[in-house]
Amino acid sequence: MIAAALTTQDVDQIFVLIKHALLACVPAALQPIASAVLSIIPILVAFPLLFAITTVLERKGLGRMQNRYGPNRVGPAGFFQPIADGIKSLTKEDVVPLSADHAVHFLAPILLVIAAFLGYAVLPIGRNMVLVNLNAGVLFFFAVGSVVELSVFMAGWSSRSKYSLLGAMRAIAQMISYEVPLVLASVVVIMQAGSLSLVTIVESQSGYTGIFPHWYLFTPWGIAGFILFMIAATAESNRSPFDLPEGESEIIAGYFIEYSGFKFALFFLAEYLGMFATSSLAITLFLGGWAAPLSFLTFIPSYVWFFLKLLVLICFFIWIRGTLPRLRMDQLMGFAWKFILPMALLNIFVAGLWRFLPAGPLNSIRWLVCIGVLAAPCIVLSFSLKQKKKLLVRTYHFAE
Amino acid sequence: MIGNGILKGLAETARNFFGSYVSKDRLTTVQYPEQHIPQIEATRDFPFLVYDGADWESGMRCVACQICEKECPPKCILITKSTDKKPDAVGKPQFYPAVFDIDISVCMSCQICVEVCPFDAIKMDVQFDLPTDDRFGGLLLDRHKLAKSNEYYHQIHPTEATAVDTALAAERAKAAAAKAAAATPKPAAPAAPAPAAPKPASSTATPAPAPVAPMPVKPAEPPIKPLASESSKPGETK
Numbered sequence: 001m002i003a004a005a006l007t008t009q010d011v012d013q014i015f016v017l018i019k020h021a022l023l024a025c026v027p028a029a030l031q032p033i034a035s036a037v038l039s040i041i042p043i044l045v046a047f048p049l050l051f052a053i054t055t056v057l058e059r060k061g062l063g064r065m066q067n068r069y070g071p072n073r074v075g076p077a078g079f080f081q082p083i084a085d086g087i088k089s090l091t092k093e094d095v096v097p098l099s100a101d102h103a104v105h106f107l108a109p110i111l112l113v114i115a116a117f118l119g120y121a122v123l124p125i126g127r128n129m130v131l132v133n134l135n136a137g138v139l140f141f142f143a144v145g146s147v148v149e150l151s152v153f154m155a156g157w158s159s160r161s162k163y164s165l166l167g168a169m170r171a172i173a174q175m176i177s178y179e180v181p182l183v184l185a186s187v188v189v190i191m192q193a194g195s196l197s198l199v200t201i202v203e204s205q206s207g208y209t210g211i212f213p214h215w216y217l218f219t220p221w222g223i224a225g226f227i228l229f230m231i232a233a234t235a236e237s238n239r240s241p242f243d244l245p246e247g248e249s250e251i252i253a254g255y256f257i258e259y260s261g262f263k264f265a266l267f268f269l270a271e272y273l274g275m276f277a278t279s280s281l282a283i284t285l286f287l288g289g290w291a292a293p294l295s296f297l298t299f300i301p302s303y304v305w306f307f308l309k310l311l312v313l314i315c316f317f318i319w320i321r322g323t324l325p326r327l328r329m330d331q332l333m334g335f336a337w338k339f340i341l342p343m344a345l346l347n348i349f350v351a352g353l354w355r356f357l358p359a360g361p362l363n364s365i366r367w368l369v370c371i372g373v374l375a376a377p378c379i380v381l382s383f384s385l386k387q388k389k390k391l392l393v394r395t396y397h398f399a400e
Numbered sequence: 401m402i403g404n405g406i407l408k409g410l411a412e413t414a415r416n417f418f419g420s421y422v423s424k425d426r427l428t429t430v431q432y433p434e435q436h437i438p439q440i441e442a443t444r445d446f447p448f449l450v451y452d453g454a455d456w457e458s459g460m461r462c463v464a465c466q467i468c469e470k471e472c473p474p475k476c477i478l479i480t481k482s483t484d485k486k487p488d489a490v491g492k493p494q495f496y497p498a499v500f501d502i503d504i505s506v507c508m509s510c511q512i513c514v515e516v517c518p519f520d521a522i523k524m525d526v527q528f529d530l531p532t533d534d535r536f537g538g539l540l541l542d543r544h545k546l547a548k549s550n551e552y553y554h555q556i557h558p559t560e561a562t563a564v565d566t567a568l569a570a571e572r573a574k575a576a577a578a579k580a581a582a583a584t585p586k587p588a589a590p591a592a593p594a595p596a597a598p599k600p601a602s603s604t605a606t607p608a609p610a611p612v613a614p615m616p617v618k619p620a621e622p623p624i625k626p627l628a629s630e631s632s633k634p635g636e637t638k
Contacts (some may be wrong), residue, residue, distance in 0.1 A: 065413040067426040100553075323409040 126303035167254025171245030213280030446523030
């Protein structure tokens with residue numbers, strides 16, 4: 001009966017409707033607080049759950065890429081592995097180094113998780129499903145994202161260990177370097193949408209030509225921006241091939257080496273939450289947010305599309321991790337400042353060009369011009385930055 | 401082209417990913433508790449004590465000479481020599497180990513005890529999955545736990561066990577012949593050169609070491625025969 005009465009629109013808005021129904025039971029004075037709590041709880045449940053699913057997917061996927069099984073013992077096909085991991089990390093001893101700065105050492109993981117969660121406040125997960133529709137949402141997201149660097153520094157410094165300090169140093173250098181192209185890559189979308197509000201950005205990408213959507217990905221500056229954004233996001237979330245801060249072979253686990261038990265799990269959680277948050281931002285900016293990819297698929301609820309897109313990006317992250325080896329520190333920095341940054345700046349110029357070149361019958365010319373302006377410097381830069389091998393004849397002075 | 405290497409790498413990992421679901425040959429992992437890799441014959445893990453015949457206590461080859469205890473590098477063997485003598489499988493009175501303990505949590509599987517044993521009494525087992533929830537008592541094997549039949553030895557190391565049996569049989573035949581020659585020099589003299597032939601023994605029926613009782617392990621019958629029949633002979637002469 002009820003199921004029959006539900007239209008697709010109701011299914012799409014089911015969480016919003018439930019929230020309103022629950023709010024009606026609360027006295028009017030408490031409604032603002034109740035509304036906030038009711039919006040926060042789903043975020044606090046959904047994304048850690050996604051983290052649990054991602055860990056098992058990642059371990060199984062990486063295993064398969066290396067022709068292994070991956071975890072397959074706990075539950076059906078090993079899918080209850082995160083529960084076992086969680087119980088294990090909860091029951092482990094919490095070791096704090098004797099000479100550590102105890103207060104800061106304790107606060108670092110908590111601050112990190114809080115910072116990782118704050119970014120979700122402005123992300124629209126579905127139609128009408130956003131915690132706060134800030135008119136400076138993108139700005140808020142990046143501002144909160146840089147708190148991660150502070151907590152990484154707190155963790156690295158307070159542990160009083162050379163490995164964690166080196167790891168924190170690397171992590172901060174990397175995060176600051178890649179935050180610049182990350183922001184610059186998203187500037188193009190702000191220019192086009194004319195708003196910093198993520199809800200407005202999603203709305204500006206709604207609408208379809210035929211069956212195809214108006215995503216910013218389907219413009220020359222959009223696709224370049226998306227690629228640059230994803231590279232910077234990979235580096236920002238410390239994932240392979242940019243996982244120098246936790247390079248196992250040199251500095252064991254990086255800035256969180258002195259953490260054990262549940263605090264270690266919190267670092268792990270925050271890292272994945274950061275990855276989901278930047279991926280969600282990429283979806284919102286370039287992939288139409290919660291919008292369906294084809295016009296006849298709009299009957300599927302918006303939040304389903306959002307999480308499907310997020311899963312696709314996560315799978316791509318896992319694929320990249322299974323493929324690429326870790327970069328060297330100088331390669332990492334050179335890549336950020338000599339290649340990504342100029343390309344991001346150029347992309348802003350191209351977005352302006354796209355805006356002022358005439359559309360309509362000359363659309364293909366507009367495409368060609370924009371692609372040419374992007375591709376030529378890309379090729380020139382990548383060839384000129386290619387390190388030429390200098391082979392010298394080695395002489396052994398004491399051998400003769 | 402730029403990024404060609406990355407695309408090639410992505411294609412390779414994708415091929416691995418889907419290939420591992422299609423062809424089982426790609427997955428070389430052995431799912432351990434359910435699957436086992438077939439062991440090679442020379443596998444060795446922890447020592448055990450060999451006994452002849454059906455009864456582990458009377459048939460034990462060990463005579464508590466304590467050489468292995470002294471030679472053991474990590475000192476994991478503890479032997480207490482008996483004060484009395486008991487007849488061994490052959491019937492000859494021998495000292496026996498009143499206590500023979502091996503702490504397999506200390507044992508490093510070096511096989512030195514096996515190499516120094518003059519009686520072929522200690523050999524290497526192939527049993528490696530010995531988990532226990534009692535990390536002190538459960539890993540300290542006493543002589544009853546260590547005692548394994550000669551048939552078991554034949555089953556796990558057939559070539560080695562046959563060689564040992566042949567050597568033992570030859571030695572005992574030689575000893576018996578020498579003894580017989582000393583006792584009655586004239587008639588036994590022609591029998592002495594016959595090295596390992598157990599023919600004369602078969603005629604003299606033996607009561608003591610009865611045919612081996614059916615063991616849980618499948619006995620490798622042929623190599624056992626000469627020893628059983630051979631052992632009967634000195635017993636009779638004694």
